Amino acid sequence: MSLGPRLDLRQSQSLVMTPQLQQAIKLLALSNLEVEAYLNDALERNPLLASESGGNEQERPAADAPAEARADEGVDPVEARGERIDSYSSPGAGGSLPSSEPGEGPDFDRMASPDATLHEHLAAQAHTSFNGTDCRIALALIEQIDPCGYLGEKVSVIAARLGIDEREVERVLGTVQMFDPTGVGARDLAECLAVQAREADRYDPCMARLIDHLDLLAKGDFARLKRLCQVDDEDFAEMVAELREYDPKPGCRFDSETLPPVVPDIFVRERDEGWRVELNEANLPRLLVDRQYQADLEAGADKATRSWIGECLAEAHWLIKALDQRQRTIIKVSSAILKRQEAFFRKGVTALRPLTLREVAEDIAMHESTVSRVTSNKYLACHRGVYELKYFFSSGVASGDDGEAASAEAVKSHIGKLIDAEDAKAILSDDRLAELLKERGFDIARRTVAKYREAMGHGSSVQRRRQKKMEGL
Secondary structure (H helix, E strand, C coil): CCCCCCCCCCCCCCCCCCHHHHHHHHHHHCCHHHHHHHHHHHHHHCCCEEEECCCCCCCCCCCCCCHHHHHHHCECCCCCCCCCCCECCCCCCCCCCCCCCCCCCCCCCCCCCCCCCHHHHHHHHHHHHCCHHHHHHHHHHHHCECCCCEECCCHHHHHHHHCCCHHHHHHHHHHHCCCCCCCCCECCHHHHHHHHHHHCCCCCHHHHHHHHCHHHHHHCCHHHHHHHHCCCHHHHHHHHHHHHCCCCCHHHHCCCCCCCCCCCCEEEEEECCEEEEEECCCCCCEEEEEHHHHHHHHCCCCHHHHHHHHHHHHHHHHHHHHHHHHHHHHHHHHHHHHHHCHHHHHHCHHHCCCECHHHHHHHHCCCHHHHHHHCCCCEEEECCEEEEHHHHCECEEEECCCCCEEEHHHHHHHHHHHHHCCECCECCCHHHHHHHHHHCCECCCHHHHHHHHHHCCCCCHHHHHHHHHHHCC
16 A cells, blocks of 8 residues: 555535525524614614615505616615515404504513612611611522512521621611511511511411411411411401402513513505505614715725725625515424414414424425524514414324314313303312313313413312412401
């Protein structure tokens, strides 16, 4: 075997993703708010990019309009938002949906959280109630209060860390617990309720015994509780009603952090000609290439500068094209979902059908991964509310004699309605729920009923019976 240099030819295939393609894929998965931030960053980096504020203009040139249509403005007419809105018209669609004009939508901004957080609110009270060492103790206690309002660390540990007698910390804690909201800083539920009962001047020996035996109240052992509290039925009912008025999580009225509002990316409206899918363009600026500024930069520029300008121009054109393609893809996917789930928009969640990403991908001749990216972090607004696009995809269960399958969400809706309508004296077991669902055309096992019920936050039949019993007091 000889050793030496040689030249070989090999043929192979590989998939290479350019930086532009990687960015296009990234854009597809972003929500409108995230895209807005991305565009603002691009506008700062690229001097040839200009923007017009996103609004609800009724007339705009189409994305494929000839260049001379806006030549007098000195900017490239290609825009980033896909102005011509595709729509899906269903046969026989009629009626109207009260809504604003295309491009406009209801204000879905949630109410803002309180200006001050729980810790800030408590700290302000501490500074007005204490001085010196006591204030330092109060602030140390407040730091250990969790978002629900409970003290998350033992008093002995806090006292040791501060080098202060534990009794002094207990004394200050007693005052902190009377801060607004009352009961904050409690170490358990019983102490939290007891503090609120004292504030309401209702902490008599009977109420104290009731609070000390909350476990019996949870079990529904009212006969034993009445004996312990030494009260009759009427007094016991009043005590339980009083207890219900107290807040078991006093800190929750303050948000520990401000969450961003859910802003819909797509609007679905019913028009005389059928259903329409429209993009929420309120947050997206229109991107334009500033030809006049390009000409100014190129005037007298050297070769290196011209090369840099060319790169900026190519990047601007690519970004505009990528955004336009993103909008068109979102419209296609949303229209396919609307076509498959039209019954939901007409009748509600009980009519939701099982749907997979593959079905939508086959409808619009795209890859399943593309549909997955489009439906991530995107929200759809219709007259029934705001839903994440992922909501419309769910597994199915057998339904009816025709072999049609029903969405798991539809089954959950039926379970919820059955539980909400049940009589306090006839609580439905999981077996009975399965029987009733079968009568409605859903062939579902008891184990599946239990799984759906727990996922919806409903307790077992025993737990619901106790709850109904307490509500009847």
